[in-house]
Amino acid sequence: MRGSLWLAWRQQRVAAGIGAATLVLAAAIAAYSRSGMLDALRSGLFDHCATGPLYCTRSDSGLPLLLDVEPLKYLGALNIALPVVIGVFWGAPLLGRDRELGTHRLVLAQGPSRGQWFASRFALAAATTAVLAGLLAGVFAWWWRPAADRSYGLFWYDDTALSGSGPRVVAAALFGLAAGTLLGLLTRRVLAAMGLTLLATGMTTLLLEWTHWSRLLVPPHTYVSAGDTPKAPMGEKWSTGDYGLITASGRHDSVFNCPYPSGTQLKECMTAHGYVARFYEANPAGDYWAFQWTDTAVLGGLAVLLTVVTVLLLRRRV
Amino acid sequence: MTGPDAPAALRATGLGFRYRRRGGWALRDCEFTVPVGRIAALVGRNGAGKSTLLHLAGGLLRAGSGELGVLGLAPGTAEARARVALLTQDKPLYPRFTVADTLLMGEKLNSSWDRTAAERIVHEGGIPLHARVGELSPGRRTRVALALALGKRPELLLLDEPLADLDPVARGEIMAELMAEAAERGTSIVLSSHVLPELEETCDWVLVLRDGHAELSEDAETLRESHAVLTGPADRADDLAAQHTVVQGRTAGRQLTALVRRRGPLRGDWHVARPRLEDILIGYLRTEEEPGRRDARERTEAAA
Numbered sequence: 001m002r003g004s005l006w007l008a009w010r011q012q013r014v015a016a017g018i019g020a021a022t023l024v025l026a027a028a029i030a031a032y033s034r035s036g037m038l039d040a041l042r043s044g045l046f047d048h049c050a051t052g053p054l055y056c057t058r059s060d061s062g063l064p065l066l067l068d069v070e071p072l073k074y075l076g077a078l079n080i081a082l083p084v085v086i087g088v089f090w091g092a093p094l095l096g097r098d099r100e101l102g103t104h105r106l107v108l109a110q111g112p113s114r115g116q117w118f119a120s121r122f123a124l125a126a127a128t129t130a131v132l133a134g135l136l137a138g139v140f141a142w143w144w145r146p147a148a149d150r151s152y153g154l155f156w157y158d159d160t161a162l163s164g165s166g167p168r169v170v171a172a173a174l175f176g177l178a179a180g181t182l183l184g185l186l187t188r189r190v191l192a193a194m195g196l197t198l199l200a201t202g203m204t205t206l207l208l209e210w211t212h213w214s215r216l217l218v219p220p221h222t223y224v225s226a227g228d229t230p231k232a233p234m235g236e237k238w239s240t241g242d243y244g245l246i247t248a249s250g251r252h253d254s255v256f257n258c259p260y261p262s263g264t265q266l267k268e269c270m271t272a273h274g275y276v277a278r279f280y281e282a283n284p285a286g287d288y289w290a291f292q293w294t295d296t297a298v299l300g301g302l303a304v305l306l307t308v309v310t311v312l313l314l315r316r317r318v
Numbered sequence: 319m320t321g322p323d324a325p326a327a328l329r330a331t332g333l334g335f336r337y338r339r340r341g342g343w344a345l346r347d348c349e350f351t352v353p354v355g356r357i358a359a360l361v362g363r364n365g366a367g368k369s370t371l372l373h374l375a376g377g378l379l380r381a382g383s384g385e386l387g388v389l390g391l392a393p394g395t396a397e398a399r400a401r402v403a404l405l406t407q408d409k410p411l412y413p414r415f416t417v418a419d420t421l422l423m424g425e426k427l428n429s430s431w432d433r434t435a436a437e438r439i440v441h442e443g444g445i446p447l448h449a450r451v452g453e454l455s456p457g458r459r460t461r462v463a464l465a466l467a468l469g470k471r472p473e474l475l476l477l478d479e480p481l482a483d484l485d486p487v488a489r490g491e492i493m494a495e496l497m498a499e500a501a502e503r504g505t506s507i508v509l510s511s512h513v514l515p516e517l518e519e520t521c522d523w524v525l526v527l528r529d530g531h532a533e534l535s536e537d538a539e540t541l542r543e544s545h546a547v548l549t550g551p552a553d554r555a556d557d558l559a560a561q562h563t564v565v566q567g568r569t570a571g572r573q574l575t576a577l578v579r580r581r582g583p584l585r586g587d588w589h590v591a592r593p594r595l596e597d598i599l600i601g602y603l604r605t606e607e608e609p610g611r612r613d614a615r616e617r618t619e620a621a622a
Contacts, residue, residue, distance in 0.1 A: 002426070003426040003427040003428070004427065006423075006426045007423055007426065007427065010415075010419070010423070011412075101410055101412070101413070102406070102408045102410035103410040103411065103412055104410075105378055105404075105406045105408075105410055106406075106410045106411060106412075106463075106466070107427065108376075108377070108378060108399075109376055109378070109403065109404040109405070109406065109467070110399075110403075110423075110424060110427035110428055110466070110470065111399060111400065111427040111428045111429060112399075112427055113394070113396065113399065315380075
């Protein structure tokens with residue numbers, strides 16, 4: 001086992017080195033950018049800003065006040081793309097390279113068994129990937145905290161924050177690795193495996209983003225306010241954009257039937273149409289973790305499933 | 319030494335294998351024994367099943383039916399992996415590794431490793447240790463691959479076409495290396511090759527595969543003695559077939575030249591020549607399938 005682990009490290013050290021360099025670079029940029037953010041916050045410019053999605057403005061010029069969160073969003077985007085990158089460049093060649101060159105025969109004709117050959121290299125890749133993804137997600141979380149859920153920063157429901165932070169990043173990276181590994185085993189060609197992995201992990205990533213936008217896996221909460229009383233403030237909640245009115249029988253109607261924010265016009269309109277309450281749909285800020293854990297379960301489950309399939313096919317395919 | 323219970327380098331009983339569940343048989347009903355301590359030539363035409371047999375013995379494939387034993391062990395088990403070395407036909411190596419890395423890999427992957435032997439084989443080929451494997455010529459790559467196989471100090475060495483891309487000098491050197499290995503350490507060697515004259519000098523056992531069957535598995539010297547090339551009148555062909563086994567016959571005009579396996583003293587007016595091993599092997603590789611045997615096989619296939 002130690003021998004095949006040595007070989008696995010010998011073959012993966014370049015990938016591990018590139019991963020480590022990326023991590024160091026991301027951490028350096030994060031440290032620099034975060035200290036800039038903290039300086040801006042300490043200047044007192046943002047002190048009058050209330051929580052909530054509405055921008056606060058500079059008192060002198062009236063321009064919106066914003067922190068520079070662009071670099072943070074880039075890191076979030078990298079974390080979202082992590083399963084694709086790891087799947088294509090680490091997973092696909094993991095078994096695919098040996099299958100293409102026939103070098104698995106060389107290894108198996110020496111000491112190791114099939115199981116050791118697979119287990120050592122997959123375990124090393126999975127451990128490195130998990131640590132790398134975990135640290136990248138950690139860097140994001142640390143960098144994000146001063147700007148989290150502020151109108152001048154980044155809300156939890158922004159794509160780059162929701163999908164680029166937390167445990168789902170680790171699960172997604174492992175899923176990418178498992179998908180690439182299986183496709184490398186099946187296609188026996190690194191380039192073909194890379195292409196298919198790009199497709200499979202890319203589609204899965206987009207599909208999960210779509211489940212976020214459509215709130216498919218984490219349904220939104222309906223906030224109801226009786227009569228024309230003011231609605232609960234949106235605050236940090238993630239609105240679905242679904243606003244409306246409710247009749248006495250409980251039917252939900254479009255907000256455009258009474259398109260008035262408040263006042264007598266609204267009252268008259270509601271009485272005329274027989275509306276008794278108003279509602280809006282949104283996910284509260286606490287749903288960040290609901291999204292995180294559903295994603296982690298889906299991606300982690302897929303990773304386990306694909307790994308099991310790989311192990312089962314190993315004997316027949318190698 | 320060749321009895322059923324004697325230790326065998328390679329022993330097949332009813333061995334069968336096919337690559338796809340509904341595909342044709344690459345090997346079928348193979349029965350043979352190669353005793354230990356021999357340098358055995360594995361001979362057969364393209365597609366006869368030589369590589370399949372070696373991959374099965376090396377544990378890269380698993381027998382579909384029947385059994386194959388290597389040194390009395392099941393191929394692919396931990397003990398068999400430690401005692402058997404296999405060099406496949408494509409001689410795969412990591413192209414980006416240096417020669418030194420490749421030998422270090424052998425040291426790391428094997429429980430026992432003879433560094434001096436491996437490095438000696440590489441040095442004798444004039445191959446620098448810092449050279450990248452991908453930049454070596456095919457012949458030198460073969461030498462490195464062979465160093466990996468021999469550095470393991472196996473008891474059974476399986477070589478699939480080891481000589482194919484070597485120049486004549488290197489061929490001689492490698493064969494001498496293998497013979498020395500067999501003589502000094504009693505290593506059993508099974509090597510497949512199409513270069514029949516080379517086998518003549520080196521191999522003392524012959525295993526002939528034809529269409530997935532083991533046609534012949536015999537001591538080379540016995541084989542030479544029991545066969546004869548006869549030349550005589552063509553009308554005596556039936557007499558000859560009644561007395562001996564005609565492996566292959568060729569009629570030119572009224573003259574018959576036949577390779578026969580003697581089943582008794584040769585009688586009659588024949589010109590007798592002692593065949594070379596190469597002639598015998600080519601005779602077996604060339605023979606058409608006997609009609610009777612083919613019928614029998616078709617019947618079993620219809621029944622199955």
